[in-house]
Amino acid sequence: MTYGTCPKCKSEISEDRLLYKPVICNHCGHMDSNAEELSTKKRNRSSILIMLGISVITAGSFLHSVRWGNHSLEVIPHKAMISVGMGDESNYNRLQEICLERKMIDCVQSSLEEQLSANPNNLEVLKKLGKLHYQLENYEQAHETLSAYFTNQGEDLMTAYYFAKVLSKQGNTDAAVDYFESILASKPDVLQVTVTEAYMDMLIEANRFDDAKKLAKSVEDRTVKIPGSLLARFDKVDAALNPNPTSNN
Secondary structure, eight states: OTTBBTTTOOOBHHEEEEESOOOOTTTOOOOOHHHHHHHHHHHHHHHHHHHHHHHHHHHHHHHHHHHHGGGTHHHHHHHHHHTOOOOHHHHHHHHHHHHHHTTOHHHHHHHHHHHHHHHHHOOOHHHHHHHHHTTTTTTHHHHHHHHHHHHHTOOOHHHHHHHHHHHHHHHHHHHHHHHHHHHHHSSSSSSSHHHHHHHHHHHTTTHHHHHHHHHHHHHHHHHHSHHHHHHHHHHHHHHSSSOOOOOOO
């Protein structure tokens, strides 16, 4: 090939063919062996890269399908909109609903945190994230989030209940009392059993039996039928305030 003659058909190769690499015989199509080997290697490398790419895409699609189940296709546009910074409340809310349905709590938390970072004063997100932190027993994070909710004039009573519980868990009894009292005062004609029980338990645990007795008295004064669960707590308070003397035999 170098000297202008094809080693295969022994024909003279056209001069214009000799100007380019690889040199290809214009009579039989024979290609210089080194060039042919190099071309073959390039083709093989390209084929390997294509197969590797297909494998990665296939594996990714499989894992995506396993993670999201029937929502595999639906979740894509929501995540795409959020990833490019164009997601709105509907994208975040639907993604969180899907995460809940799939019982992917870590997904719900990360989505709420990402949503909050875009708007730190979003009361609805603060409320949801604070409640989630409480349920996961992340009390420090729950306190930070719910404190921000009420600093921004949040007024939801259920959120106030969770915040009171968080304050109670942290030993901040005085602050928790304010929230419990506020919740009970919001519905003075209704016996809020769950709230009253949690309030009473906190006072008993903090050894504030006089305050617990006042709470019990307020319930007794305005309630005809007191649930047994509350009566048991009232008895515990009475026993603490009026211990039976020890008899000497």
